[in-house]
Amino acid sequence: MIKVEEIIEKYKGYEVDEEKLKEFLTPPKPKTVWDLKKDDIYWYFSSFGMLISDKWNNYDTDIARRSLGSCFLTKEDAEFEVERRKIEAILLKYGKKVKSSQNEEYFILYDFVDKKVAIYPSGGVCYQGTIYFTSYALAQKAIKEAGKDNIKKYILGVDVEYVKKG
Structure with missing residues (x-):
């Protein structure tokens, strides 16, 4: 598909029947869910994981889905x-999102130098979005059940294919 800017350069000096032109134009797609406009298609999932598409109408349900992070531009994103x-639910079976200020706890990370999923003590720091485990052994159990590749891909955002090549 060609962009309007390219058409302008290519056909400079031509005259255009605007009504006929509108028939051929495709409006720009939203870049984020915050750009959705009336009748744009978006995706969400039910409480049991079924994927559903819907049209944006600015209804309370549309707005609620978006504000709760349950609104997606593509089926793949959903x-x-x-x-x-x-x-994350598997990890939370063994850990929690709130760090205890008094006790040493552990968290899972990806070490790009050693190319591995690792468990580290949290020290005196609390990281945004981290799941904390009260023991090293619980973190190990969580990794075993969830799977290292799943943790890399879905929790840590590490490109699993890139890591395998590297």
């Missing part, structure tokens, strides 16, 4: 989020 939440 599928990814369903899988991410499944893996």
Whole structure:
């Protein structure tokens, strides 16, 4: 597909029947869910993970889905989020999102130098979005059940294919 800017350069000096032109134009797609306009298609998933498409109408349900992070531009984005939440649920079976200020806890990270999923003590720091484990052993159990590749891909955002090549 060619962009309007390219057409302008290519056909400079031509005259255009604007009504006929409108028939051929495709409006720009939203770049984020915050750009959705009336009748744009978006995706969400039900409480049991079924993917559903809907038209944006600025209804309370549309706005609620978006504000809760359950509104996606593509089916693939919605599928990814369903899988991410499944893996996060497994990790939360063994850990929690709130760090205890008094006790040493552990978290999972990806070490790009050693190219591996690792468990580190949290020290005196609390990281945004991190799941904390009260013991090293619980973190190990979580990794075993969730799977290292799933943790890399869905939780840590590491490109699993790139890591395998590298």
